[in-house]
Amino acid sequence: MSPFATLLVRDVKLAARSGGSAALALSFFALVATLMPLGVGADLRLLARIAGGVLWVGAVLAALLSLDRLFQGDYEDGSLDLIALSPLPLELTALAKIFAHWLSTGLPLTLLSPLLALMFNLPPVPTLVLFVSLLIGTPAVSAVGAIGASLTLSLKRGGLILPLLILPLLSPAVIFGAGAVSASMDGLGAAGGLELLAAFAFGAVLLSPFATAACVRLNLGG
Amino acid sequence: MNWLFRYANPHEFMRLSGAVLPFTAIATALCIGLSLYLGFSAPPDYQQGRTVLILYIHVPAATCAMTVYGAIAVCSLLSLVWRHPLSDTAARAAAPLGAIFTALGLITGALWGKPMWGTYWVWDARLTSFLLLLFIYFGYMALWNAIEDETKAARAAAILALVGAVNIPIIKFSVEWWSTLHQGESIVSGKLAPVFLAPLLLMMAGYMLLFITLWMVRIRTAILERRATVLMQRGTA
Numbered sequence: 037m038s039p040f041a042t043l044l045v046r047d048v049k050l051a052a053r054s055g056g057s058a059a060l061a062l063s064f065f066a067l068v069a070t071l072m073p074l075g076v077g078a079d080l081r082l083l084a085r086i087a088g089g090v091l092w093v094g095a096v097l098a099a100l101l102s103l104d105r106l107f108q109g110d111y112e113d114g115s116l117d118l119i120a121l122s123p124l125p126l127e128l129t130a131l132a133k134i135f136a137h138w139l140s141t142g143l144p145l146t147l148l149s150p151l152l153a154l155m156f157n158l159p160p161v162p163t164l165v166l167f168v169s170l171l172i173g174t175p176a177v178s179a180v181g182a183i184g185a186s187l188t189l190s191l192k193r194g195g196l197i198l199p200l201l202i203l204p205l206l207s208p209a210v211i212f213g214a215g216a217v218s219a220s221m222d223g224l225g226a227a228g229g230l231e232l233l234a235a236f237a238f239g240a241v242l243l244s245p246f247a248t249a250a251c252v253r254l255n256l257g258g
Numbered sequence: 259m260n261w262l263f264r265y266a267n268p269h270e271f272m273r274l275s276g277a278v279l280p281f282t283a284i285a286t287a288l289c290i291g292l293s294l295y296l297g298f299s300a301p302p303d304y305q306q307g308r309t310v311l312i313l314y315i316h317v318p319a320a321t322c323a324m325t326v327y328g329a330i331a332v333c334s335l336l337s338l339v340w341r342h343p344l345s346d347t348a349a350r351a352a353a354p355l356g357a358i359f360t361a362l363g364l365i366t367g368a369l370w371g372k373p374m375w376g377t378y379w380v381w382d383a384r385l386t387s388f389l390l391l392l393f394i395y396f397g398y399m400a401l402w403n404a405i406e407d408e409t410k411a412a413r414a415a416a417i418l419a420l421v422g423a424v425n426i427p428i429i430k431f432s433v434e435w436w437s438t439l440h441q442g443e444s445i446v447s448g449k450l451a452p453v454f455l456a457p458l459l460l461m462m463a464g465y466m467l468l469f470i471t472l473w474m475v476r477i478r479t480a481i482l483e484r485r486a487t488v489l490m491q492r493g494t495a
Contacts, residue, residue, distance in 0.1 A: 190405070197400050201401060208429055
């Protein structure tokens with residue numbers, strides 16, 4: 037197996053076996069979706085209107101939960117030093133970490149979203165748009181999040197500052213993703229929002245490994 | 259690049275900024291004072307009445323908020339690429355000023371929005387992007403404060419500033435795509451009457467000069483603070 041695949045499989049296994057971050061993120065996501073009708077009322081028409089935005093915000097917040105551990109565990113026990121010494125360039129290491137984070141949070145969240153959309157009374161076509169938008173958009177959340185995680189990796193309480201750093205940067209993803217859902221609710225084409233979201237996600241996944249690798253290098257004292 | 263690095267030396271910077279500072283301070287006072295005089299002596303706007311005066315606080319604050327972020331981004335690039343030693347200090351010193359300009363733009367905008375739009379806050383593209391800019395400033399300052407090792411903090415903050423610089427145009431575009439109530443620009447396109455334009459341009463110059471003056475003061479303070487720390491450490495050792 038190539039070093040990239042090895043690291044990817046290792047990280048996905050770690051995420052699945054140590055505390056089950058996917059299960060945590062999914063429960064959090066479902067809880068946000070449950071609290072929302074309790075807060076705003078159970079009017080199904082209203083819920084259908086806000087479903088896209090609520091589920092997008094919920095998914096972004098749920099993906100945030102496990103982000104601060106993206107590098108921190110490896111940093112604390114020293115394995116990040118060994119990974120950095122390996123022939124795999126640090127940029128590809130960062131990409132593998134982003135991909136592993138997406139597989140263990142972004143993808144499960146996306147798969148759960150149609151069920152929650154059903155509970156929000158979202159019609160079938162907007163539900164499909166929501167699913168596709170999360171599928172396209174959650175990699176951007178992991179990618180931008182990796183920059184934040186690597187910036188704060190030497191901090192004891194990095195988890196507190198992380199949302200402040202990356203949530204403003206993620207606002208375009210929420211706007212385009214939730215915008216596509218509400219456009220399809222109004223019978224307008226969702227393609228515009230989805231295309232912009234895809235552009236944002238591509239840009240994020242392409243550029244984030246470089247910024248992330250730079251931050252990791254700096255924190256390893258290189 | 260040599261000219262750039264002459265002033266990387268803190269000693270050289272202290273000498274130069276000390277000489278320049280009185281002039282920029284006086285120029286700031288002149289610009290703002292003259293603009294206030296012209297602004298108050300101009301006739302009230304036929305639609306907005308006296309509230310048009312908010313224009314002179316609001317627009318320059320918003321322009322400065324963006325310019326300061328630009329200055330932070332340039333300093334961060336200098337620091338990351340050329341390891342320009344003073345630019346970290348400069349970037350850190352500029353951030354609170356930028357945050358204050360952003361907050362001032364938001365607050366005056368809200369106060370202006372009430373009489374003109376009938377509401378303090380609307381989720382309009384510019385208001386929203388400025389609110390996000392304020393959070394980006396907060397995050398930047400928080401990161402500086404969170405990392406104890408000064409060199410690490412400087413480089414991490416520089417990376418964050420550059421990531422933000424790439425992202426801010428995207429945020430601006432996305433919120434504009436999302437919703438727009440705020441008017442477009444009316445300075446370059448000549449939609450603003452000269453009686454209002456002259457004080458506005460003067461005030462913008464005044465704000466810019468104010469920023470430069472305060473920025474230099476803050477950088478000087480930071481340099482002096484570092485010297486004091488070094489002296490104290492020598493004293494205890």
